[in-house]
Amino acid sequence: MSLKLQINIQTRPGYIIDRKVLRKKLIDEFKKWVAGQGSYQITVVLVGNRKIRQLKRDFLGKDEVTDVLSFPLASLEDAKEDVDEAVMLGDIVISYPQAKQQAYQNNKRVMDEVVELAKHGLRHLLGIHHN
Numbered sequence: 001m002s003l004k005l006q007i008n009i010q011t012r013p014g015y016i017i018d019r020k021v022l023r024k025k026l027i028d029e030f031k032k033w034v035a036g037q038g039s040y041q042i043t044v045v046l047v048g049n050r051k052i053r054q055l056k057r058d059f060l061g062k063d064e065v066t067d068v069l070s071f072p073l074a075s076l077e078d079a080k081e082d083v084d085e086a087v088m089l090g091d092i093v094i095s096y097p098q099a100k101q102q103a104y105q106n107n108k109r110v111m112d113e114v115v116e117l118a119k120h121g122l123r124h125l126l127g128i129h130h131n
């Protein structure tokens with residue numbers, strides 16, 4: 001078995017992203033942090049401010065909008081060499097309106113901001129947290 005990452009990207013109509021670029025950037029980020037073998041899966045979901053606020057309130061007890069949330073479901077150690085099924089590491093939820101606003105504020109492309117938020121969320125799924 002080799003190292004493999006499956007990415008499921010879900011968006012709402014009107015949220016324009018380049019799925020191919022996002023997938024490649026996440027795979028590159030994943031390979032920076034993960035060595036060895038295993039088959040893993042993550043889901044990236046782009047939502048509106050109302051949905052991400054609801055998720056943050058329901059799961060973290062904070063009634064506020066944020067740019068990205070990560071919901072880990074398994075760890076890297078859960079991948080077994082003798083199993084062909086991918087281990088679901090978790091979900092990354094990104095607020096597209098927040099990404100758009102932050103891109104504008106930082107003079108960046110929206111796609112670049114979405115990629116950075118997705119990479120940030122991926123690091124959280126991998127157990128890499130900021131201080």
